[in-house]
Amino acid sequence: MKLRLCLYLAAISAVLVAAAPSHTAKRPRYGGTLQVEIGATVTSLDPAVAAANPEEAGAKAELDALLYDRRGEDGTFAGVAGSGAFRVSEWEAGKRAVLTANEDYREGRPFVDSVEIQMGRSAHDRVLDLELKKTDFAQIPAEQARPAADHGVRVSTSQPNELLALVFLRGGPGIEAARVREAIARCIDRAAIVNFILQKEGEPAGGLLPQWSSGTAFLFSTETSARSAKEIRSQISASPKLVLGYDSADRLEQSVAERIAVNAKEAGISLTSRGISSPGNKPAHGTDIRPGEAVHVDARLVRLRMLSPLPRVSLTAFIETLGPMAGIVDSPLPQSASPEDVYYCERSIINSGLIVPIVWMPQVYGISARVRDWKQPAASETWPLAGVWLDSSDAH
């Protein structure tokens, strides 16, 4: 009887062991090279060298998170390069970088031996390489997250940390008219932009800082009121013909700009979208940008990436970027600024009508199947590559 019972228990144990998920049965292993593709071209990792564009700045911050072990007081990474999980072993500026695992990392050696980063890869190529399993990790545009997931790509999104805003440029004809700016701000259908253009990856933005960072974003309205926009428009004797510029290489900006133009048209405001070339960006196919062409715009779309989770730091960075564009002269926030000070500063900028936040977008990562132990990054985190390992059974 005891023997029979033992046999039954052994059989049940064997069945349970066999029925258990295989990956849960695997242990993390060291080794392998994690293939990473990014769209930006980082020309220098020197903190003293400023990034040419926000995309490079964001990528640089991602790399910094791998190379430095802690953040500074302003929330950005700083300290001794190579103190982080990885060290730079090979560097081709703007093209390729190889980071090798730091054996002396404070939190322990990463599982992967190295991380090979290909720079300057287009979004289409990145998604394609993910689908073809030619890369392990890549950032993909938010609006392509759902189609990529439909095609079998593992998708992970961060907290929204990139702001897409409309900035009325200083000196544009007639744009000083606060009524016109107000009408445009009210007619923008942010929900439609999030739901249709961003395919629900993001959230409408009423303020300059996201809710997870400032905690006051809910105080800024994101409501659309085409009716009130029309009323304001009817109070304007002659609405100027405005041109809204967007980065001609950015499909997302183009779609958003065209949608804003439609919203404005429905409100009776003449606003046309037009692609403009940005430094370091190549015009996308189908745009009407020609080399050397000077395009006059009255407003333009701007993407702003939060480089620090601290609201004061991010807001200060935003003001430094947008202020000269919109002609906003504001005193920088002191380090001792309270959350209320940050809010009032943010409110002041929003009320000026020169900057119209549209949406907050998350960072969307595509991850190959062999990347294991991927954890969705927290609000203040960047690439959590130090904790992932590669499953050799699902090799490329």
Add this chain to the structure above:
Amino acid sequence: MTFRSKLFVNFMLALLLSVALVTAGVTVATRRAFDELNRQHTDALVEQFQREFDRRGHDVLHRVQGIAEAEPTVRMAIDLSRPNADISVYVNDAHGVAQSHQLDFLDFVGTDGSIISSAEWSARFGYKMEWVTQKEDWASRGSFLMRLDTQEGPALALLAVAAVRVGDKDLYVVGGERLGKEFLASLVLPENMRALLYLNLDPAFQPVNLIDSAGSVAEAERFEPIIERERAHPSALTEKINWTFDAASAEIFHAIPKLGRQNELLGVLLIGNSQRTVVTLERHILWLAIGVAAIGILFGLFLSWWAAARVTLPVRRLAAGAREVSDGNWNTRVAVRGTDEIGQLAQSFNRMTQELVDQRERLIQAERVAAWREVARRLAHELKNPLFPLQTTVENLQRASTQNPDQFEEVFRESTGILLAEIENLKIIVGRFSDFAKMPQPELGPVDLNDIVRNVVKLFEAQFCAVGRPPITPELHLGENLPTIQADTTLLHRAIENLILNAMDAMPAGGILMMRTAQNNGNVDFEISDTGVGLTREEADRIFTPYYTTKQHGTGLGLAIVQAIVADHNGRITVESEMGVGTAFHLELPVKPPHHPNQTTPVVVAQEVEKKEEA
């Protein structure tokens, strides 16, 4: 202008008029034929274009229906029919489907009219396209024109709508092609034709809305009248536009209004047919006609000349004959054959000249008889005067011999003296007649008429102042630098003597005898006038007739001799007289008497004319 020239000009005018009429007729007929052909050609092309337009509409309809019946669209319709369906996943679908079906416009529209996905204006998702939800059988509606708002502005589209019904909800597929330069470029048009399209998208005519396959149209404002007429009353019309002054630059445009679903004018299709080929062909034909006409005119010129010469030859022969007759050659005959009017005229002419010759002969005979009678009368008159004394003297001798023999000797001496004197008179009379009969031919030589006049006057100076008669005062007005003439000095001397004697006889009571010489158009004039009793008209007419005299004792030969001398010098003498005032004789003597032409026969004259014509 000669009759021949007039006839030639008339022939030419008639020919030119005929050629011009024929050329104009051919040109007009050709132009009408070409216009008709051109119209038929254009009508056929317009009809062909209309068929092509309809075919494109059917094609659009089939493609839209194909999209509606495709599996993804049906799946979309099923998904959207579910409660709380997420339509955002379809927001970008229209673009790819439109590309794969080669449509310029494609919209997926929900059952409430909201745009789910738009190919031409992707940012318009969520907005309403309410006209789609109106109650209409889209399947039977077919394709239609419609004005659509696009990102670049309003556009004209050839649309079709297909509905996919799932449960009680519809998914509308609205697709179509843009009516623009690409549409025009896809049309197959023959050479010299082009298609323009006016997009009636604005309240007033806008030149920029007129396009062709290359884009905007040059000088689009020239089409404004056509477009405005179409806007006022949409109907097919034809209009010609001359781009330059050259007719070959003209184009005939057939305007076809294109209406929308509500019969509103959305576009005007303009089929242009260049007239360059037709005009070039017409010009070619015109130049050919002109060339043929020119050749015809040249040929007609030659024919007219020949015909005019042939027709007018008898007339010119008649004219030459008439000139011969007028020159005194009455024996002239015209050699014209035929029985037509000209022939009859020539025969009449010949009969007339024959009659003239006969009458002249008869007149000469009559004058000859009259002259002989006058001579006989003069002879009888002249001879009667001496014969009567002779008879009386002889009778006195006879009487004296019988009755007074003693006085016979005395009578005989007186009688014989009288007889001898009368016989001498008879001899003188006979000598005068003999002299007139023996007028010599002039021996020409250089003569100064003034010298002759002075010499003759010098001879008569004594008689002008003779005692016992009233004086006659000669007045000489002799021209200076008078040319010498070819004449016979003796004969002229005699003629002037006779004229002076005649004037002295005309002035028994004395008077003034004026003589004047002068040069006149290759002639030398000599005029002698007296202040005598003058002549009657009848006397003046007969004054040069031989043996005619108004004087009691004249022979009537003096002035006849003068006329004969003047005539022998190819001169001319005339007389003017007025009773009680005086008489003046006027002589015209040629400086060089012309050579007497050979006398020709009538036949020779006609032959000479004919020879000239043949030359």
